[in-house]
Amino acid sequence: MHAFPPPPALAPASRQCYAPSHSLDRHCHYTAYATVILGGSYLEAGDEGRHTVQAGDALVHRAFESHLDFFSARGADVLIIPMPFAARLPVRGRVRDVDALARMAERSPACAWTAFAEAFEADGSGHDDWPDLLARKLREQPDTHLGEWAEATGLRAESISRGFCRAYGISPKAYRAQVRARAAWEAICGSSLALGRLATELGFADQAHMTRAVKSLTGHRPQAWRMAADA
Template identity: 30%
Template sequence: MERFGIQTLPAQFQLPYHVHRDGYVTVVLEGSYLESGDGGRCHVVPGAVLVHSEFDAHRNETAARPVRLLNLPLPSPVPGHAHYEIADPDLIARLSQADLRAASEQLFCLARPVLREIDDLPGVLAQHIRENPCFSLTRWARHYGISPSYAARQFRRAFGVTAAVYRKRARFHHARQMLERTEVPLADVAATAGYTDQPYFNRCFKAETGLSPMEWRRFRKLQYARISPP
């Protein structure tokens, strides 16, 4: 897809689970679709605003009508919620014709946060995985009186990836946030995020970002230093 601007998705279209290296914001202009990804599972309609952070992964399924979207750069600072809504999405589309970044800034002056997550079995399972990097599908399924294999099948059908892959991504996001927001030693970051040991953590993290955890922490510090006021 084009990085920013207006995009059209065909009716009855499925976009497989995919990763975006850079963050962006989506405003739904027309149509509706189902998005299932690292931030949960939600049904979005015109006026919905979705914040996709760096390295966000998701799949999309459109309904009977085509969908028109507006993709904008993330404003600074990054919004604190994943889902918002705006009463007049066409206003933001018009503003974007002149200045994409200004349109993004104005969007979050007008939008309000909302809860959109679907709370069916795959949605609830995804939430538990995100909240607990050491999550065990078998223990979770038995606690709720569900067959682990049934839960796994339902999850894969909804998200397009296995619960194990989703848990791996949840660990990565958890570790990345710790690296960026704390000075916790790398070994403790690895343990807290659910990695078996630091070398394994290093390999997994570099596979996602191209940088080791220490390199990523330094890179982020330099970035924040450039944008922070003196």
Template identity: 35%
Template sequence: MGRWSIEPGQLVAHASFEAHDNLVAESGAWVLNIAVPPYAILPPVFTVDDPDAIIAAAHSGLPVASLLRPVAVVPPDEDDWADVLAADLRREPISITEWARKAGFDRAKVSRGFHAAFGVTPARYRLENQTLRAMRLIASTAEPLAAIAATCGFADQAHLNRAVRSISSHTPRSWRIKSIQDRAVEGRYEAARLQRDR
């Protein structure tokens, strides 16, 4: 979803099916991976009021979704043209050729340079972002699939279906059903935790 310089105490949220790469300073870092429900909509990098409470809950095996309330959203780096292109691709499905022309670059150079920075071509990055955005909407709303396809820049619902299947091996309908089931399970865990904490 972009490149960020992460500081201690900041949280990084990776949506299902998102690829990522980490570069850690020589001084090292402690990283705690926490599973969150697939329907959770979180910014890619953010801060919370009490990160220690999240660590304590995770170590105790308690659900942490209710503790993941962003206080501040950390913006991605936009230090060079690859970061600027990534930000543009996240905002809307744009033409790579047109973007390269406006920026004064050769399209092939843009593709090679972007791939070196992000590990995928700009076209693949664009498609993955469109698809992940659609999957979040599918999981968190009752919006018709055709409307989600249009909102996310797909040609039609069939195009959305192919994209979602290519990333998740689920159809959009089965992805929505799975998300509803996951929310029900998370709700039962949360109710049990509240009952136990009384």
């Protein structure tokens, strides 16, 4: 069972080093955080697309996002900065002086989020191959018919499934289900719309379907998250 409700105070920033050519299978983080790359580089593929990042780049991860990582031959040195659940920044950005941010985080780890938010500069770049176009389509239009999308792009449906899984570590259908579940969780916490109405608007078969999806993702039913948001 995941921690509930979210802790009111942020954890301190921390530093993590990854070995050359190391990889991490697709995994879910239950808290929101930002990653600032201090050195090295890697490819991340997750719920918000694929990004190749290097020193000075930053990636923002909202709660309950999933991703996989492939580290380069140089490995990577990263600064992990916990962020508030409700914070909203673009997925990718830059920090001009990562060394100064790292020094500040070491002196005062609890203040790292504020310093990062002030230094963050949005950068909309990312991968744009067909798996990324499909991922974006599934995020923006979850009801997209995969067979029709394959036909429109001149690809075979089975090739799409294999290629997408290689890129994102998950099938297109499973990716869509996870993205939809996270969208439901965010809507439940951020709006007062009736749960049944939300389920319909987000494309679930019914409220029970949405409840199962949100509980599978977060460990808690929509009603519990709604009560926590209203508290």
